[in-house]
Amino acid sequence: MPSPPASSGTQREWPRRKRKNSSGKSLPGGRGRLTRLCGRFCSSSKGRPTSPGKSSGSTADTGCEEGPVEEIYLPLDEKKVLLPSISGKITVCRPKIPRTPDDPAEIISKALDTPLSGPPLTERLRGKKSLAIVIPDVTRESGAAHFLPLILSRAEEAGISPRAVTLFVALGIHRPLTEEEVDRITGGTSRTLRVVQHDPDRGLKDLGKTSRGTPVLINAELLKHDAIVLAGAASFHYFAGFGGGRKLLVPGLAGRETIYSTHRRIFDGTERSPLARPGVLSGNPVHEDMLEAASFVPVTFSLTTLLSPEKKVFHAVGGGLEDSHEEACRVYAEHFAVKLKKRYPFIIASAGGYPKDINFIQSHKALDHSFQALSPGGVLILAAWCRDGLGHDDFFPWFRFGTPERIAGELRKNYVVYGQTAFATLTKTLSCTVILVSSLPAETVEAMNIVPARNIEEALSIARERGAVTDEVLVIPEAGHVLPLVEGGEKDTRGAR
Template identity: 40%
Template structure:
């Protein structure tokens, strides 16, 4: 079996008698051409799009390069519909929902916008520029919602992106294009702080988990913020493991998103009968393993199939390093209690992800196949390996002779869910 690592494939040598199964999503191949799928979704919004008027300013929010969404396919089709409704291209802008991520390069803008590049302005959101931000309200839990001024001043706002699992917001897509996508840094931090239970040392809220929206406090904050913006509609894709558009959902920003989340969960949750001693996980290659923050998703999902104290071999190239300059700094805390205390007093989204990673590094034994420096991997509580073969040799030394294993070729996509709860 070959597993993705960056842009290449690495062969996995695993004794077949040790294998409990290969964990893959039940998602079928895309039944139609992506243009047909997007067109059908936009047909649901035909009446709404026809209400757009010439001269109105339209802002289309889309994801950055760390999340491939099919934007190079759906953005031109969306713009075509808007032009047919009378909106001039010069009255449109594409706003990249960076959240607190880095700015995009010109090459990355071209990949995001596809054939629209050079025709429609594409602007990166800047969470730290007060001149580009506007306060629009306060949530029920007291979060000040400040977002990109472009979505506040636009006549029409359209949210685009892709739906997938998220390890504490439940699912990506939909409302997440606003918060954290185009929100101020302080707003992002405050909303994500809801992942922690009230009270020192009480840890993470049990409802802020992968695949759950009901009662999820982080999702709740995102929904309130999105309602303040009142987007005209969303267009969200669902991608197959090979990154083809297999479904699309368009319509009301909340209803269409929830419909897409149900569709996704039915196809990308894997029923788990028993846990294993070893889990070999690939993030799915570039861009899912572009950095540590993105690769953490595969680590989180894959850990659901692993016995406590078991071994995980994670393939994550991390060509872009950590994904944020402050992420690695959090690992000056080697124990969870002082880490959590600092996180509560000086909350950062990157710190939350780092805390979650350290939790797993202490609960399991994680061997990371990566381009990262070995000493930095050790600082994060993991073992470094240069190759998959080296990682498997290290894992074998840690495992019992009769160990059991799962292989997860697309770890950033599929969620193992225990069926014997």
């Protein structure tokens, strides 16, 4: 795959009544905690995100820079491309995060030793003979190179030999990683451990069904371990609300049938659920089904990190599966959900570089975020190199249906995860002009109703030809991380996304 061109410019809680799943396991009551924690940034009664409040413990605000901007660089794969000069008023939308240390050992150690709830990790591991550590794959930066040695040192202190530790890569239905990729994301720590890359079609154990009827099929090898530690990062997810936490298990280490069933919850009855959207946990049927399915697994400890767009850890939360993830999501939203006073007719965005733009399926999340801030019929340039192509063989064939309505109808009959991504993509690309700067073949891009461009300069030229209003431009250099929230904006009615 060619390099991008340089710019010529240079434990869950549920409703209060007690319920049981099909295996007879009681489900705890009360979803009030979930609503209270997330209410400020997750959902209103209409199901659209509300602006995040700033807690007294927040270290930074999020916002926009307006007025003259000398230089703006857009991440593209592993490079940064200079955005050419643009006439008109430019607003730059980006997160503002605390100063990040080069070595986040102190931040991570605090999360491991003084968790949000329960005893420290070391105490939880005492008396255990084997340990499974679950990490995300190459598409999700998590800081594994920093936290793995710290988790392993506490395991040894608790009496668990490194030979009794297995590292599980939560692939879901993603492709297996190369040995080099595993080595890179773990900082070489994986060389001393047994590594298992999940297969969603083999080696599964049936644990029962969720209250929504989802079969819970989980990696059987994982369940052989005495202790299970989940370690990943918080992020926005365009229909599960947030990544991290329970997603390391479901879909990360779940069977294909489980993955499809939880993702299918996006269609609440015959319509797409308005609560299955980025930044929403409370009432989100996808999140709730994933969380309930993940609760079948006896998780010993869950660590959730927060990373800057530069992939540096600036915060971490440890504790139980549900509470630590919710708290991490709350903090993440305070830093990465950005209030805007209005929508813009012309947006220039970057997915955020590698791995946010590793393939189109991952890059679509940045498209979804940027679309939140686009005026109806506007023009959106997205820089996403897509070195791994589209991301999955199941994705592209769905565009043969031609319209979101036809895709949605087929999904209700025969749900496939990446059919949902095709549906969401086409809904957006038919309601505005999207120009993609990528390494993808032009004919592939055009089949998605997207205009291909070889570089930023060409994309700007096409945007002007397509009538882009350049008097006011919104630039989102890290759109894979940032979720724009339009103040007082009505729920987006340009199609179910």
